Amino acid sequence: METSVQILKFGGTSVGSGESIRRVANIIAHKLSENEDAFPVVVVSAIAGVTDQLLRIARLACTGEYQNCELELSALKQTHVEAAKNLMLKREDRHHLDHDLEVTFTALESDIIDLQLGAIHKDEIALRTAAVAAWGERLSVLLVAAAACSAGVDAVPIREEAIITNHPQNETPQSLGTVIGAEPLAEETRVNTQRLVSPLIERHIVPIMPGFIARTITGHVITLGRNGSDYSATAIGAALDCTEVSIYTDVDGVLSADPRVVANARLLPRLTYSEAARLSWFGAKVLHPRTLIPIAHLNIPVRVRNTFRPHSRGTVVGPEKAQRSAAAAITVRHQLALITVENTDMFGAPENAGQVFALAARAGAAPVAICSSSGFHLSFMVEEQAADSILALLQHDMGTWHVTCQRGLAACACIGSGFSADPMSSARAITALARERIPVITQGASESGIILIVEDGDSERALRCLHRDLIAPVIPLVRHGTQEKRREAR
Ligand code: ADP
Ligand code: ASP
Ligand code: MG
Secondary structure, eight states, X not given: OOSOEEEEEEOTTTTSSHHHHHHHHHHHXXXXXXXXXXXXXXXXXXXXXXXXXXXHHHHHHHTTOHHHHHHHHHHHHHHHHHHHHTTOOOHHHHHHHHHHHHHHHHHHHHHHHHHHTTOOSHHHHHHHHHHHHTHHHHHHHHXXXXXXXXTTOOEEEOOSOOOEEOOOSOOOOSSTTOOOBOOBOHHHHXXXXXXXXXXXXXXXXXXXXXSSEEEETTSOEXXXXXXXXXXXXXXXXXXXXXXXXXXXXXXXXXXXXXXXXXXXXXXXXXXXXXXXXXXXXXXXXXXXXXXXXXXXXTTOOEEEEETTSTTSOOEEEEOTTTOOOOOOEEEEEEEEEEEEEEOTTTTTSTTHHHHHHHHHHHXXXXXXXXXXXXXXXXXXXXXXXXXXXXXXXXXXXXXTSEEEEEEEEEEEEEESHHXXXXXXXXXXXXXXXXXXXXXXXXXXXXXXXXXXXEEGGGHHHHHHHHHHHHTOOOOOOOOHHHHHHHHHHO
């Protein structure tokens, strides 16, 4: 493609209301006016909470709770109508948008009816649920495109899915009302994305594209999994050979911890791809764990920035060579289980570890962390929801092995070159938890960080004390006034 492009991706909170969408439109308009910047291609999430709502609707449709289903659906419509109202469009544009929203609601209703009609096979329910979940993004592209046009940008909503995926391997979701995700196919996605957007870019029209959703090579609508819009932004970016992907969200960038849990979390101005990948793997929701896969090998940088403070510089995630990050961050991944496999006779045999992980893979689970091993045992963390199926397979196929499972755990990960450069980091981390009387169930360490497994109930306290002792001490507020009053009262 002739024109160089950049991806601007806006998350659910960024498009959470009419007012926020107007901010998004101004950011797009501003990017266009900065002539030296590459041409913007926009990827958007559903309005915050809408995908959850669609999945509730899908579950209610399956279980035949039609009245509640109807109530949820009208609340969803109301959210979008309200947002449209607050876009402050010209009369004619508003009529146009209302009409487009109506057409989209009707199409959504027809997908809901497909679910109500009782798809018998579980796989069929999974695919029809994904089709319902996809409508959140298809609705938000309409709102963002209308707002962008009203801000003077020549923009059009893209209604078709750009990303092409494989047919999902494991089509059965964990339970009703959850959504399956599939993997993008790079070459098919490149061809399809360029077909959809290149003619627009050539005419300087900004495409407003739905994140999260895709189409399988077998022709079904599918998603990239929960929180997958970040992943779709980079898959689309790679397909268009973009120069940069900006992920606009509701925080200033990637911080040293989740700011909802740690009040004095610091902005990390730079991160390497591998640091960012590990942070998101161990729970930093700000980036979907697969976000960097399509672009890291192309050395395309990702910038995470705040929609509500667009002038703040954010975090740049880039190649190791270009980045001396010295980053240090703490994250928590919740709802894990520790599986230990022991066999005093023969575990040292070379093929045994491979067999254990092959069985976990058959249950559709990847080990979250491998904690310890010897010639006679192997222990690893998995998502709690996958533990039962892994245990059943291990017990069935490896009858003579002793298998145990401890649930209700969390992994606290201290990640970044800022830690690995300091030989005292491990000792300080363990001491921080010991001081708070938080037992460490097991641990793992590598050149990129330290993983400490604790009870899930202790994990937020663990995160705060690790952050306090390893990254940013909390300076207690000194209330002189109160102390003086107490002294006077004595
Ligand atoms: P979006 O809807 O824009 O995709 P998300 O809710 O998926 O936003 O991700 C942003 C949220 O990620 C933040 O509001 C924050 O609470 C959470 N978060 C968790 N860990 C971190 C971290 N280390 N740095 C920044 N944000 C984090
Ligand atoms: N709307 C989708 C979700 O809530 C994707 C995303 O927001 O990233 O999972
Ligand atoms: Mg997100």
